Amino acid sequence: MLRLEGITKTYAKSAVPAVKxxxxxxxxxxxxxxxxxxxxxKTTTIKMLCGILRPDDGRIEIGGVDMAKDPIAAKRNFCYVxxxxxxxxxxxxxEYLDFVADVYGVPxxxxxxxxxxxxxxxxxxxxxxxxxxxxxxxxxxxxxIAAALLPAPPLWVLDEPMTGLxxxxxxxxxxxxxxxxxxxxxxxxxxxxxxxxxxxxxxxGIIRNGSLVAVGTLEELRGGKDESLESLFLELTEDDYA
Amino acid sequence: MRDFRIVFSVxxxxxLRTMFQTKAKSGGGRIAVTVLMIFAFAVLEAMWSAACFGVxxxxxxSGRAALxxxxxxxxxxVMTLFFSIASVIGTLFxxxxxxxxAALPLRGGAVFFARFMFVYFGELAISLFIAxxxxxxxxxxxxxxxxxxxxxxxxxxxxxxxxxxxxxxxALLLMRSAVFMRHRETFMTxxxxxxxxxxxxxxxxxxxxxxxxxxxxxxxxxxxAGDVLAxxxxxxxxxxxxxxxxxxxxxxxxxxxxxxxxxxxxxxxLALTGIVGSRxxxxxxxxxxxxxxxxGRKARLSAKSMTAKNPVLACMRRERRGLLRSPTYxxxxxxxxxxxxxxFLLVPFITKMSAGEELPxxxxxxxxxxxxxxxxxxxxxxxxxxxxxxxxxFATFANIxxxxxxxxxxxxxxxxxxMPLRMSTLCYGKLIVSxxxxxxxxxxxxAVLTVLLPAYWWAMLAAAFAASVAGIGTAALGMLxxxxxxxxxxxxxxxxxxxxxxxxxxxxxNLLIGLLVGGAGALAAVFWGMLxxxxxxxxxxxxxxxxxxxxxxxxxxxxxx
Numbered sequence: 001m002l003r004l005e006g007i008t009k010t011y012a013k014s015a016v017p018a019v020k021x022x023x024x025x026x027x028x029x030x031x032x033x034x035x036x037x038x039x040x041x042k043t044t045t046i047k048m049l050c051g052i053l054r055p056d057d058g059r060i061e062i063g064g065v066d067m068a069k070d071p072i073a074a075k076r077n078f079c080y081v082x083x084x085x086x087x088x089x090x091x092x093x094x095e096y097l098d099f100v101a102d103v104y105g106v107p108x109x110x111x112x113x114x115x116x117x118x119x120x121x122x123x124x125x126x127x128x129x130x131x132x133x134x135x136x137x138x139x140x141x142x143x144x145i146a147a148a149l150l151p152a153p154p155l156w157v158l159d160e161p162m163t164g165l166x167x168x169x170x171x172x173x174x175x176x177x178x179x180x181x182x183x184x185x186x187x188x189x190x191x192x193x194x195x196x197x198x199x200x201x202x203x204x205g206i207i208r209n210g211s212l213v214a215v216g217t218l219e220e221l222r223g224g225k226d227e228s229l230e231s232l233f234l235e236l237t238e239d240d241y242a
Numbered sequence: 243m244r245d246f247r248i249v250f251s252v253x254x255x256x257x258l259r260t261m262f263q264t265k266a267k268s269g270g271g272r273i274a275v276t277v278l279m280i281f282a283f284a285v286l287e288a289m290w291s292a293a294c295f296g297v298x299x300x301x302x303x304s305g306r307a308a309l310x311x312x313x314x315x316x317x318x319x320v321m322t323l324f325f326s327i328a329s330v331i332g333t334l335f336x337x338x339x340x341x342x343x344a345a346l347p348l349r350g351g352a353v354f355f356a357r358f359m360f361v362y363f364g365e366l367a368i369s370l371f372i373a374x375x376x377x378x379x380x381x382x383x384x385x386x387x388x389x390x391x392x393x394x395x396x397x398x399x400x401x402x403x404x405x406x407x408x409x410x411x412x413a414l415l416l417m418r419s420a421v422f423m424r425h426r427e428t429f430m431t432x433x434x435x436x437x438x439x440x441x442x443x444x445x446x447x448x449x450x451x452x453x454x455x456x457x458x459x460x461x462x463x464x465x466x467a468g469d470v471l472a473x474x475x476x477x478x479x480x481x482x483x484x485x486x487x488x489x490x491x492x493x494x495x496x497x498x499x500x501x502x503x504x505x506x507x508x509x510x511x512l513a514l515t516g517i518v519g520s521r522x523x524x525x526x527x528x529x530x531x532x533x534x535x536x537x538g539r540k541a542r543l544s545a546k547s548m549t550a551k552n553p554v555l556a557c558m559r560r561e562r563r564g565l566l567r568s569p570t571y572x573x574x575x576x577x578x579x580x581x582x583x584x585x586f587l588l589v590p591f592i593t594k595m596s597a598g599e600e601l602p603x604x605x606x607x608x609x610x611x612x613x614x615x616x617x618x619x620x621x622x623x624x625x626x627x628x629x630x631x632x633x634x635x636f637a638t639f640a641n642i643x644x645x646x647x648x649x650x651x652x653x654x655x656x657x658x659x660x661m662p663l664r665m666s667t668l669c670y671g672k673l674i675v676s677x678x679x680x681x682x683x684x685x686x687x688x689a690v691l692t693v694l695l696p697a698y699w700w701a702m703l704a705a706a707f708a709a710s711v712a713g714i715g716t717a718a719l720g721m722l723x724x725x726x727x728x729x730x731x732x733x734x735x736x737x738x739x740x741x742x743x744x745x746x747x748x749x750x751x752n753l754l755i756g757l758l759v760g761g762a763g764a765l766a767a768v769f770w771g772m773l774x775x776x777x778x779x780x781x782x783x784x785x786x787x788x789x790x791x792x793x794x795x796x797x798x799x800x801x802x803x
Binding site: 047050076082098112115129 | 653656
């Protein structure tokens with residue numbers, strides 16, 4: 001579903017690459033957790049795979065479509081929840097959902113059904129007619145998630161999706177992620193909450209200093225040892241916390 | 243003072259770093275843009291200086307050079323009064339860091355003053371752009387000693403103080419009352435637009451009246467026959483006081499007296515602003531950040547609005563809502579579209595008032611709105627068409643809705659880039675809104691001109707048609723500039739629109755279309771007649787617009803990702 005081949009990115013004012021020759025393949029039907037210390041290159045990688053940043057080198061393929069050759073077709077295959085909430089705050093929640101649905105070409109019947117479902121699920125239906133600049137932090141996050149899920153693309157790319165969610169919404173989102181992958185789709189998400197990654201992910205990738213230092217199922221990462229993901233993570237990223 | 247210093251220094255650092263930010267890996271592009279900006283500003287300033295010099299030299303020949311200074315100070319103050327309201331609201335109330343600063347142990351007054359200073363310096367820069375060349379020209383043609391130079395420093399530095407104080411107090415009171423409204427942003431937008439129109443038209447009318455009323459008296463005063471306050475004080479004293487403080491036509495004592503009067507008035511206005519700001523600012527800001535209550539407005543998912551649309555139309559709706567719902571954006575981008583045409587309604591009133599008793603009896607009997615119809619009776623229609631076309635084209639240049647359309651997205655543009663949306667689609671959606679705003683200005687201008695010259699209604703209609711088509715091109719060219727070098731990092735909405743050089747670059751580029759369409763239409767109309775003129779203007783406008791739209795699409799898809 002998602003294939004990154006040798007992607008590299010160096011920012012304009014830096015001599016050190018933020019991401020170096022990163023290779024990754026995320027399959028259909030799996031929840032992939034992307035973890036790493038602050039500044040390791042998680043968000044840069046996500047922004048590249050979403051087409052926000054252009055890699056200096058390498059190739060990104062989403063649903064079999066090359067991002068460089070046909071970015072629009074590639075982007076139809078995924079939705080993205082960013083880690084910041086500065087959305088179009090003069091629109092109402094409903095207008096924002098409608099805008100996203102228009103961009104993805106969601107037909108009227110489906111958009112109404114799905115909008116109603118997600119607004120009710122995240123308990124923001126009562127505020128959907130209000131402007132986004134009156135929403136709380138958590139409400140904005142719920143709206144961004146609802147907007148991302150509404151087009152129902154095969155790949156979900158979620159950057160720190162649980163941040164700001166109340167426990168009930170967080171549990172509901174996890175259920176949605178499982179249901180989405182059970183239907184043969186894919187979820188790629190970054191998190192700092194290792195317990196969530198440990199319980200939810202089929203496979204986990206750990207990035208450090210722009211390079212992927214470990215990829216696999218939890219069992220594969222443990223290598224037969226009886227270690228928690230937390231101790232494994234600290235071990236692999238030891239220098240960053242020294 | 244400590245709080246002010248802390249906040250001001252952090253805001254200043256942030257602003258300077260935002261101004262000089264670049265994503266370019268090489269410095270070539272940055273240098274080219276800087277050189278282009280300096281060149282463009284230098285050209286405009288040189289043209290303005292030449293105009294000032296000519297006028298002041300003419301006035302100096304009859305010993306009335308100070309009258310020129312008075313006019314320039316007055317124009318600068320009226321401009322500040324009109325244009326600063328949107329800046330004040332944007333900087334004080336739409337800042338990204340409002341919550342951050344509100345949570346810190348800082349006095350509300352200190353935060354208010356720190357932000358106010360930014361507006362002040364912004365307006366000062368514009369005032370100096372207008373007044374400094376006039377002052378330099380004055381010193382060349384009329385001469386002046388060290389005292390004049392010293393007075394001028396004080397006068398020039400305080401030039402925006404009075405109008406800005408008025409605008410700020412009004413904006414603060416408006417915001418304080420808006421807190422009680424449910425739809426406070428709509429209220430702010432509507433009130434801001436009404437306030438802008440009132441201040442602008444009122445200021446213009448007063449200014450024009452003063453030009454007439456003060457002329458005889460000020461002239462006699464400047465030539466030593468009387469007291470400057472006697473004439474100009476009755477209408478708008480501060481500009482006359484400032485002019486007299488520099489010119490010293492009534493002697494050193496008079497200059498000192500008027501300088502002190504001006505200084506005291508500015509100080510009082512700033513003090514009043516400080517008192518109102520200290521008392522109301524913090525509360526207004528905190529009320530403006532209130533979050534939605536549970537049980538607010540439910541979505542109407544079955545409503546007509548929740549239906550599938552073309553992405554271009556979806557982007558257009560989003561752009562229209564964003565523009566109309568932000569008081570800062572609405573006032574900066576749409577207010578001019580209403581004010582510019584309304585200005586023409588004032589012209590016959592001012593003409594009649596200015597002419598006063600010198601008006602021939604047959605014209606004195608004519609109704610004010612019919613004045614031009616009588617005066618221009620018998621003028622060939624093609625000349626009226628050519629002038630109307632020029633006016634309407636100018637109306638489309640001044641609109642910065644297009645040339646700041648991408649910058650207004652701010653850092654949120656990233657989210658759009660992650661969607662399956664071509665940047666050209668986004669730009670075309672925005673272009674519809676900007677072109678519609680241009681068309682609205684043109685049509686309103688045409689309607690006003692038709693009221694004044696009803697016999698030439700078809701010339702106005704033809705000019706409106708050609709200018710509306712050209713308006714698509716001017717919007718496209720303005721947006722192209724913003725697509726290529728958007729200003730996406732800003733702290734408040736005023737930075738995205740008013741303090742964005744792209745608005746200026748857009749106007750310069752639009753001059754090209756204006757020269758092409760206006761030139762072709764006017765020449766063809768004057769030499770070959772009305773119909774060839776309309777055809778030439780419309781065809782040139784269509785060709786320019788097609789090229790602009792095509793260029794915008796190409797530039798957006800190439801430069802924005």
